[in-house]
Amino acid sequence: MQIQWYIFLSVALFCIGIIGVLTRRNSIIVFMCIELMLNAVNLLLVAFSKMHLMNGAAKYPALATDAQLFVFFIMVVAAAEVSVGLAIIVMMYRNTHSVDINFLNRLKN
Amino acid sequence: MSAIQLIYLVPLLPLVGFLINGMARNTLSKTATSVIGCGVILLSFIISLTVFFQVNKEGFTPQVVSYFDFINAGKIQVHFAFQVDQLSSLFLLIITGVGFLIHVYSSSYMHEEESPHFARYFAYLNLFVFSMLLLVLGANYLIMFIGWEGVGLCSYLLIGYWFKNVEYGNAAKKAFIMNRIGDLGFLLAIFWMLQAFGSVSFLDLFNPSFGAISSISAINSPTLVGISILLFVGAMGKSAQIPLYTWLPDAMAGPTPVSALIHAATMVTAGIYMIARSNLMYTLSPITMTVVAIIGLATAVFAASIALKQNDIKKVLAYSTVSQLGYMFLGLGVGAYTGAVFHVMTHAFFKALLFLGAGSVIHAMHGEQDIRKMGGLSKHMRITYLTFFIGCIAIAGIPPFSGFFSKDEILAGAFANNPVFYVIGLGGALLTAFYMFRLLSLTFFGKFRGTEEQLHHLHESPSAITIPLIILAVLAAVAGLFGIPEFIIPNAHWLDHFLDPVFAQSKALISHHELSHGTEWTLTVVSSVLILLTSIWAYKKYAAYKGEAAPETGFGKVLQNKWYVDELYDAIIVNPIKSFSIFLNRVVERSGIDGLVNGVGRGVNYTSRQIRLLQNGQAGTYILMMVLGIIVLFIVQIFSR
Amino acid sequence: MGTYITFPELLLWLPVIFGCILFTINDAKTVKRLALISSLLTLGISITSLFFADNSKYFLYNNVSYVWLQYIGSSFAVGLDGLGHMLTFLTAVSFPLIFAATYNTEYKRPNVFYGLMLLSQAGLMGVFVAIDALVFYFFWELALIPVYFLCSKWGGEKRIQATFKFFIYTFVSSLLMLVGIIYIYLQTSPTATAEHSFSVQSFYSVVIAAKDQTWLFIIFFLAFAVKMPMFPFHTWQPDTYEQAPAATTMVLSGIMVKMGVFGVIRWILPIFDESVLRFDNIIIGLSVAGMLYASCLAMVQNDLKRIVAYSSIAHVGLMCATMFALNNTGLTGVMIQMFNHGINVIALWIVVDIIEKHTGIRKLSELGGLAQHTPLLAIFFVIIALANIALPLTNAFIGEFAMFTGLFEFNPWFAAIAGISIILSAVYTLNMIQKVFFGNDNIYTKVVSQVTFKQKLSLSIIVAFIFVLGVYPKPMIKLTNTTVTNVLKLSGPMADK
Numbered sequence A: 001m002q003i004q005w006y007i008f009l010s011v012a013l014f015c016i017g018i019i020g021v022l023t024r025r026n027s028i029i030v031f032m033c034i035e036l037m038l039n040a041v042n043l044l045l046v047a048f049s050k051m052h053l054m055n056g057a058a059k060y061p062a063l064a065t066d067a068q069l070f071v072f073f074i075m076v077v078a079a080a081e082v083s084v085g086l087a088i089i090v091m092m093y094r095n096t097h098s099v100d101i102n103f104l105n106r107l108k109n
Numbered sequence B: 001m002s003a004i005q006l007i008y009l010v011p012l013l014p015l016v017g018f019l020i021n022g023m024a025r026n027t028l029s030k031t032a033t034s035v036i037g038c039g040v041i042l043l044s045f046i047i048s049l050t051v052f053f054q055v056n057k058e059g060f061t062p063q064v065v066s067y068f069d070f071i072n073a074g075k076i077q078v079h080f081a082f083q084v085d086q087l088s089s090l091f092l093l094i095i096t097g098v099g100f101l102i103h104v105y106s107s108s109y110m111h112e113e114e115s116p117h118f119a120r121y122f123a124y125l126n127l128f129v130f131s132m133l134l135l136v137l138g139a140n141y142l143i144m145f146i147g148w149e150g151v152g153l154c155s156y157l158l159i160g161y162w163f164k165n166v167e168y169g170n171a172a173k174k175a176f177i178m179n180r181i182g183d184l185g186f187l188l189a190i191f192w193m194l195q196a197f198g199s200v201s202f203l204d205l206f207n208p209s210f211g212a213i214s215s216i217s218a219i220n221s222p223t224l225v226g227i228s229i230l231l232f233v234g235a236m237g238k239s240a241q242i243p244l245y246t247w248l249p250d251a252m253a254g255p256t257p258v259s260a261l262i263h264a265a266t267m268v269t270a271g272i273y274m275i276a277r278s279n280l281m282y283t284l285s286p287i288t289m290t291v292v293a294i295i296g297l298a299t300a301v302f303a304a305s306i307a308l309k310q311n312d313i314k315k316v317l318a319y320s321t322v323s324q325l326g327y328m329f330l331g332l333g334v335g336a337y338t339g340a341v342f343h344v345m346t347h348a349f350f351k352a353l354l355f356l357g358a359g360s361v362i363h364a365m366h367g368e369q370d371i372r373k374m375g376g377l378s379k380h381m382r383i384t385y386l387t388f389f390i391g392c393i394a395i396a397g398i399p400p401f402s403g404f405f406s407k408d409e410i411l412a413g414a415f416a417n418n419p420v421f422y423v424i425g426l427g428g429a430l431l432t433a434f435y436m437f438r439l440l441s442l443t444f445f446g447k448f449r450g451t452e453e454q455l456h457h458l459h460e461s462p463s464a465i466t467i468p469l470i471i472l473a474v475l476a477a478v479a480g481l482f483g484i485p486e487f488i489i490p491n492a493h494w495l496d497h498f499l500d501p502v503f504a505q506s507k508a509l510i511s512h513h514e515l516s517h518g519t520e521w522t523l524t525v526v527s528s529v530l531i532l533l534t535s536i537w538a539y540k541k542y543a544a545y546k547g548e549a550a551p552e553t554g555f556g557k558v559l560q561n562k563w564y565v566d567e568l569y570d571a572i573i574v575n576p577i578k579s580f581s582i583f584l585n586r587v588v589e590r591s592g593i594d595g596l597v598n599g600v601g602r603g604v605n606y607t608s609r610q611i612r613l614l615q616n617g618q619a620g621t622y623i624l625m626m627v628l629g630i631i632v633l634f635i636v637q638i639f640s641r
Numbered sequence C: 001m002g003t004y005i006t007f008p009e010l011l012l013w014l015p016v017i018f019g020c021i022l023f024t025i026n027d028a029k030t031v032k033r034l035a036l037i038s039s040l041l042t043l044g045i046s047i048t049s050l051f052f053a054d055n056s057k058y059f060l061y062n063n064v065s066y067v068w069l070q071y072i073g074s075s076f077a078v079g080l081d082g083l084g085h086m087l088t089f090l091t092a093v094s095f096p097l098i099f100a101a102t103y104n105t106e107y108k109r110p111n112v113f114y115g116l117m118l119l120s121q122a123g124l125m126g127v128f129v130a131i132d133a134l135v136f137y138f139f140w141e142l143a144l145i146p147v148y149f150l151c152s153k154w155g156g157e158k159r160i161q162a163t164f165k166f167f168i169y170t171f172v173s174s175l176l177m178l179v180g181i182i183y184i185y186l187q188t189s190p191t192a193t194a195e196h197s198f199s200v201q202s203f204y205s206v207v208i209a210a211k212d213q214t215w216l217f218i219i220f221f222l223a224f225a226v227k228m229p230m231f232p233f234h235t236w237q238p239d240t241y242e243q244a245p246a247a248t249t250m251v252l253s254g255i256m257v258k259m260g261v262f263g264v265i266r267w268i269l270p271i272f273d274e275s276v277l278r279f280d281n282i283i284i285g286l287s288v289a290g291m292l293y294a295s296c297l298a299m300v301q302n303d304l305k306r307i308v309a310y311s312s313i314a315h316v317g318l319m320c321a322t323m324f325a326l327n328n329t330g331l332t333g334v335m336i337q338m339f340n341h342g343i344n345v346i347a348l349w350i351v352v353d354i355i356e357k358h359t360g361i362r363k364l365s366e367l368g369g370l371a372q373h374t375p376l377l378a379i380f381f382v383i384i385a386l387a388n389i390a391l392p393l394t395n396a397f398i399g400e401f402a403m404f405t406g407l408f409e410f411n412p413w414f415a416a417i418a419g420i421s422i423i424l425s426a427v428y429t430l431n432m433i434q435k436v437f438f439g440n441d442n443i444y445t446k447v448v449s450q451v452t453f454k455q456k457l458s459l460s461i462i463v464a465f466i467f468v469l470g471v472y473p474k475p476m477i478k479l480t481n482t483t484v485t486n487v488l489k490l491s492g493p494m495a496d497k
Helices: A003-023 A027-054 A061-096 B009-023 B030-055 B086-109 B115-137 B141-159 B166-197 B202-206 B222-238 B247-253 B256-265 B267-277 B279-283 B286-307 B313-333 B337-364 B382-396 B402-417 B419-444 B452-457 B463-483 B494-509 B517-543 B554-560 B562-612 B619-639 C007-023 C028-051 C055-062 C082-101 C110-129 C133-154 C159-187 C200-205 C210-227 C236-243 C246-268 C273-299 C304-323 C328-359 C375-388 C395-410 C412-437 C453-471 C474-490
Strands: B063-073 B076-084 C063-069 C074-079
Touching: A003 A027, A003 B619, A027 A061, B009 B030, B009 B115, B030 B086, B030 B115, B063 B141, B063 C328, B063 C395, B063 C474, B076 B086, B076 B115, B076 B141, B076 C395, B086 B115, B086 B256, B086 B267, B086 B337, B086 B463, B086 B494, B115 B141, B115 B256, B115 B267, B141 B166, B141 B222, B141 B247, B141 B256, B141 B267, B166 B202, B166 B222, B166 B247, B166 C395, B166 C412, B202 B279, B222 B267, B222 B279, B222 B286, B247 B256, B247 B313, B256 B267, B256 B313, B256 B337, B267 B279, B267 B313, B267 B337, B279 B286, B279 B494, B286 B313, B286 B402, B286 B419, B286 B562, B313 B337, B313 B402, B313 B419, B337 B382, B337 B402, B337 B463, B337 B494, B382 B402, B382 B419, B382 B463, B402 B419, B402 B463, B402 B517, B419 B517, B463 B494, B554 B562, B562 C159, B562 C273, C007 C028, C007 C055, C007 C063, C007 C074, C007 C082, C007 C110, C028 C082, C028 C110, C055 C063, C074 C110, C074 C133, C082 C110, C082 C246, C082 C328, C082 C453, C082 C474, C110 C133, C110 C246, C133 C159, C133 C246, C159 C210, C159 C236, C210 C246, C210 C273, C236 C246, C236 C304, C246 C304, C246 C328, C273 C304, C273 C395, C273 C412, C304 C328, C304 C395, C304 C412, C328 C375, C328 C395, C328 C453, C328 C474, C375 C395, C375 C412, C375 C453, C395 C412, C395 C453
Parallel strands: none
Antiparallel strands: B063 B076, C063 C074
16 A cells, blocks of 8 residues: 555544644543544554565664654553543542633643 | 162161051050151161262262162063162251151150050151152162152151041042142153163163163153153142142141151152252253243242231141242253252251241140231240241341252242243242241231230240251251352352262253353342342231231232132032042943843843743643644745755 | 872862862851861962972973863863962962951851852862863853852842842853854864864964954953953942952952953963954953043942942953053063952952941941051051052052053053043042041941951951062062963964964
8 A cells, every 4th residue: 555545644633633632622632632643643653664664674674663663652651641641630620620721721820 | 888788778777667666556655666766767867978978979970779670570670779879868868867857856746645646656757758768769760659659658647647637637638649640640751761761760761871861862852751741740749839739738737747847848859859860851851841940930939929828827838838849840940950959958957947846836835826826926935936037037038048049049040041930930039038927927026816825835845846946947047058159159069069960961951051140149139138128028017917807808818718729629620520420320330331231131021021921821822832833844844945 | 191180180179179078067167167277278289389380390280181071172171370370379368368357257057158168269260270161161150150159148138139130241241152162162173082172272273264253252252351340341240249248259359350351361362363453442442441430430439348349340440451452561460460459359358348247337428437446457458458559569559550551552542541540549549548447436436346366367468468569579470471471472463373
């Protein structure tokens, strides 16, 4: 399969993520959109890695497999981030009885 | 082993005296203090005397005794060295001799001071003698300058000796600052000499065979005129000439012996010494000579006119000093160098005598200085009266007392140079005779005008005061014999002969149209008769003074207020500088520079406060900004290809 | 690299080590004693180093270089030449005097105070011994930071404001200098180990294009001009002096001000030879104007500390003007005066501090008559003040005389105008003496007691310096001789590159 299809897909996913983050006020949905963006990038990384391996980069497999390693890192970090982020949202809900992100603009005071 | 090898002791001894009296001022008794204070000066005097006799021998050439490299940096190569020659040895004698008498006088005059202050007084006095000796002994202008500033400092310390009195403090400050103005001129002259000749030592400059200035033959070369004018500015400050003279009358705030020593006999003549020392430079720049003569003459007449209307016994003498110094500068300006130095010598005797006599009077009157409240003192204080009388005759210029000879020599020189100078100078001499006899009459003749209590306590001063008076009176009477003019007895002018090596180069250059003996006789007789008449007139006029106090009007008031010169200086110099400084402080410093600096800070603060509003706490906005940023970066990236 | 420890290292590390030790000690008395001992040890080393000042014989005693940041061409190189010897001696001699004179002052957290003082001493030493641009910059900032803390923690009422101003002023200007240092560094020729070099020799041999010289010169000079401080970059100074604790003020005005002058001599004159010749008239003119300006301001101040501050600006103005006259006489004068002014101004601050501690006031209008109660202090003050106005036979006269001669050689008019400050300095100094010590006493000044032994001792030492160096300045002149010729060889009309 041509690489561009993968690129189109991940760009689409990424844009959906961005628009979600920008337009939604529910912090859980915002959170999901961020995940969506991360995974769009992951997809791209894996796709390029595969492409390089197929295009005879076998001489330096390390170069191509690095991308897949990055994906794992991103997934681990994302998982950690989700746990922290969800905890924050829970705390936020407990304090304000809302998960609206605009509700919490009082940090500045 | 000659006495010249011991020359360093001459200034060193007073310095030792200063250190002992200064360090141990709390422990020494008054007797010990005065013995040390007077003793060191006496020793210096004895050494100076032996040096003098050595110098007086036939065929003596100036000797420079070098001690160590003082400053040796780049263009400045100056040794700490003393020069012994005719001029310096003569001044050594005057300084240590008159100085010793005044020290002795002080030990009695200041006896009422508390012991530490008494010691402080003697310490200052010794320090003064040290500086003055440094001034005249220095073998180059820099050492001379050290002494020059040193005497200024001592003058400051002694004028402000009674430091609790704010007014005395102001007088001291004024003296120091006015002197500093002159000193700036002196300093600039030194820089210029270093620049132009690479040396400031007298030998390097004036030696007939290799001196840098002796080899200049051009008359009025700009360098020499510039340097000599600047040196003269220095002399103006120290020797109280117009326009820097106003400090000297105020300096009378100091103890009277100080006025006698510093502000009459020695320090104020430093300017004359300096110009006499640099005579060749002046002879080669006639422009400066004319300036010196005119300023000297103007000062002589101007100060004498003020002295006419002063009522403070010390102020009269102070203006008289300024006026006499003017005569000395007139002498220098017309090329009568010997006459000027001669007048320095005779003036040292009679003016010290007059001041000390005034001190004796003030002592007897318990601090009263107003001559309108004195009168008839001749009956109570015979010795003071007689000696004061001799001083008066000497300064007025009545033959055959010393002042007659020295003043006559200067006036003859002035006549030879320009008869107008002579006429104005003679007018000044008549004024001198008038105010001196006014002073004498008001103080010693007529009826006593003070309080009963003062009359009751009137007494002759103790011998420590009268003996110096007598010695000085003798000197004031006979010192004229050192300089009997040519037309009276040929070849009897000892001083002229003695100082000849110092002024030889100048004399060769000045084309004197010699006055005939007939002219000189006429001049002398005319001036003597006029002076005598004026004296008698003044005596007659004021001997009958009753103490009526009609307020002065018109010109008399102007004179009494010293031509309003102090007020003028305040209005055109002091106050503008003060207001300008306040303006700088308030406007330029606070609002201008500091305002600018603080303005930058405030500007940063303001901008930050505006930018802060972007940080509104809405997570959505932040993300939007971020996305916009990324998009912008992408666009830049794409279009910059 | 020598096998023994060299003088610059000792001078540098001793205060650092003692400073760090002091931080850990809690007992106030021990701290003070240790600080004094440390500074005396440093002084001992410095005096010893003066006997080995001749670099033609004892080069290895005075210079050392360690591998530091080899690949960017910087080594930890320190060395002492004549000027370095003199300024390290000034630093070494000042600290014991300062510690002794302020021995009775109580501080909150004395361990930190004295520790920071010693660190600033180390920073100053570093500045004076550095012969590598990066090391120089490092110590330049290191000297600043302890002073910042000293002022902001132990200063007067408005300390935060004043210190902030001081910090911003000096920090901004030194950052600009860092830019300049890096720029010149990039122009240097390669060495054995690196492409460029920070060493002072390679900086001296760089040929900088004329258009670059101008802006480089300006940013370098700005850093030094602020530190000196030169008119019109001086407004931090009176405020800081007023607010800083006395001991810090002494360090600031006695030594730190000399960093600026030193910087110009070491890092500007030899490097920017063309710009120096282009800007000399402007800078001398500005300095001379600054002298008169500061003198005028000193005349109308009512606060003792501000008078001393402005008088210091006036004196430094003369140094700055003379440096750019670039001649042997003047430069010698500047170097001598750096030492003499440092000593004298510290003495002035000691007296001002004593007066303030005893009476609680610094206002001229409220003081008076102190001479009746502490004649000794009055004598000290009069001597020091007279040295401050450069009376002959005091140390300052030698320096000022040489400086004025040098300036006169450059341009007589500048010397004549600058000379007016001689008169003005007499005005404000005598005014200060009179208002503080003479006249009648009042309720504030009646209570003044005698000065302590330690204060007497430090003032006596300074007075001894004043007279000895005033009568026999030859050793000082000899010390600076080689530096002067070296600087002139690299700069001025006869520079050869």
